[in-house]
Amino acid sequence: MAAPLRPAPPPPVPHRPPPAAPLSLDTSDVLQQIMAITDQSLDEAQARKHALNCHRMKPALFNVLCEIKEKTAVNIRHQEEDPPDAQLLRLDNMLLAEGVSRPEKRGRGVAAAGSAATPGGCPNDNSIEHSDYRAKLSQIRQIYHSELEKYEQACREFTTHVTNLLREQSRVRPVSFWEIEHMVGVIQGKFSAIQRQLKHSTCEAVMTLRSRFLDARRKRRNFSKEATEVLNEYFYSHLSNPYPSEETKEELARKGGITVSQVSNWFGNKRIRYKKNTGKFQEEATIYTGKIAVDTTEAQGPGRQASSLSTPSPASSGPFPLPSGGDMVFTLQTLAFLQLPPGGSCLQPKAHGSWQGTTTPQPASSPAGDSGSINSDASN
DNA sequence: GTAGATGATTCCGT
DNA sequence: ACGGAATCATCTAC
Numbered sequence: 001m002a003a004p005l006r007p008a009p010p011p012p013v014p015h016r017p018p019p020a021a022p023l024s025l026d027t028s029d030v031l032q033q034i035m036a037i038t039d040q041s042l043d044e045a046q047a048r049k050h051a052l053n054c055h056r057m058k059p060a061l062f063n064v065l066c067e068i069k070e071k072t073a074v075n076i077r078h079q080e081e082d083p084p085d086a087q088l089l090r091l092d093n094m095l096l097a098e099g100v101s102r103p104e105k106r107g108r109g110v111a112a113a114g115s116a117a118t119p120g121g122c123p124n125d126n127s128i129e130h131s132d133y134r135a136k137l138s139q140i141r142q143i144y145h146s147e148l149e150k151y152e153q154a155c156r157e158f159t160t161h162v163t164n165l166l167r168e169q170s171r172v173r174p175v176s177f178w179e180i181e182h183m184v185g186v187i188q189g190k191f192s193a194i195q196r197q198l199k200h201s202t203c204e205a206v207m208t209l210r211s212r213f214l215d216a217r218r219k220r221r222n223f224s225k226e227a228t229e230v231l232n233e234y235f236y237s238h239l240s241n242p243y244p245s246e247e248t249k250e251e252l253a254r255k256g257g258i259t260v261s262q263v264s265n266w267f268g269n270k271r272i273r274y275k276k277n278t279g280k281f282q283e284e285a286t287i288y289t290g291k292i293a294v295d296t297t298e299a300q301g302p303g304r305q306a307s308s309l310s311t312p313s314p315a316s317s318g319p320f321p322l323p324s325g326g327d328m329v330f331t332l333q334t335l336a337f338l339q340l341p342p343g344g345s346c347l348q349p350k351a352h353g354s355w356q357g358t359t360t361p362q363p364a365s366s367p368a369g370d371s372g373s374i375n376s377d378a379s380n
Numbered sequence: 381g382t383a384g385a386t387g388a389t390t391c392c393g394t
Numbered sequence: 395a396c397g398g399a400a401t402c403a404t405c406t407a408c
Binding site: 220221222262265266269273 | 385387388389
């Protein structure tokens with residue numbers, strides 16, 4: 001690295017007026033001493049430097065060196081303007097997008113920090129996996145910042161050291177402002193190459209973490225018994241129109257400890273699978289409609305707590321064979337049908353039959369069969 | 381190990 | 395945007 005700072009070649013002596021013999025000797029002698037200075041010990045060099053500084057030829061020699069330096073410095077200045085590094089820009093942008101570049105905020109809600117850390121978002125974020133992801137990302141962020149700080153500190157120290165050295169050297173040889181600037185640039189360039197490597201590695205680490213996290217998302221776990229029960233209860237009690245509204249989905253999600261997307265997935269899968277093989281679900285339907293009937297009966301008692309989900313509307317029959325063993329349910333169904341709005345098709349809820357018969361789903365918000373006051377699906 | 385169950389994803393139509 | 399249908403990937407019971 002000292003190459004650009006090496007003393008300039010000996011001055012073009014022939015261009016000068018022919019000096020007297022003793023002067024010529026003097027010049028070459030001084031040059032010899034300068035060239036030999038690097039081979040000497042520190043103490044020797046220091047003493048030699050002092051001697052040279054006091055030498056009567058020093059000002060003249062210094063001027064020549066200045067001329068030569070001026071020419072090379074121009075070249076240096078021209079080489080300085082590097083184009084902006086596109087790759088580095090990409091790395092910076094990526095680290096910023098992944099939330100690695102900005103320092104970690106402390107004392108804030110974990111969830112808030114987590115959502116900020118995953119701009120890509122994960123619709124079905126399992127809280128355990130999500131916090132795991134956040135923890136790993138936080139680890140990466142910490143390492144990145146600590147390494148970055150180390151590099152920056154080393155760069156600062158080294159730059160100061162070299163600058164001081166050059167200033168010191170400027171007493172014996174011409175070291176221009178531009179030269180020092182150039183040297184600082186060279187040092188910073190070297191350190192930024194290291195930083196780039198660090199950024200690259202960090203990006204790779206984040207990408208690996210991300211892909212692992214996304215893979216993990218695909219790993220499914222069966223819902224809890226409670227979640228399945230809540231969903232099934234709603235499904236079988238709204239068999240005529242198993243399309244929960246957004247609000248209902250949210251409540252089902254809350255009760256089952258799952259996300260709204262999972263509720264939507266579940267209902268999507270359930271409808272398809274039920275439709276494909278109704279017979280297979282007979283037993284399950286019997287269980288849940290029986291359960292609903294019991295719940296409904298209990299709910300009729302004094303002091304009941306009305307809930308749109310815990311006291312769902314009775315299942316209506318329809319194109320689906322209703323499971324046997326739900327007498328109470330059947331009675332309630334009949335009551336429900338009798339409450340159809342004027343003009344409604346007799347005894348057949350509008351929504352009934354439509355979700356199986358056609359591919360066009362009935363909007364959950366306005367099924368004729370669910371609009372009655374008896375229907376607890378009012379949240380739709 | 382295998383079959384069936386089940387949650388998630390993708391594609392497509394409305 | 396939502397839902398149906400097909401499919402994938404994993405879990406679970408045997």
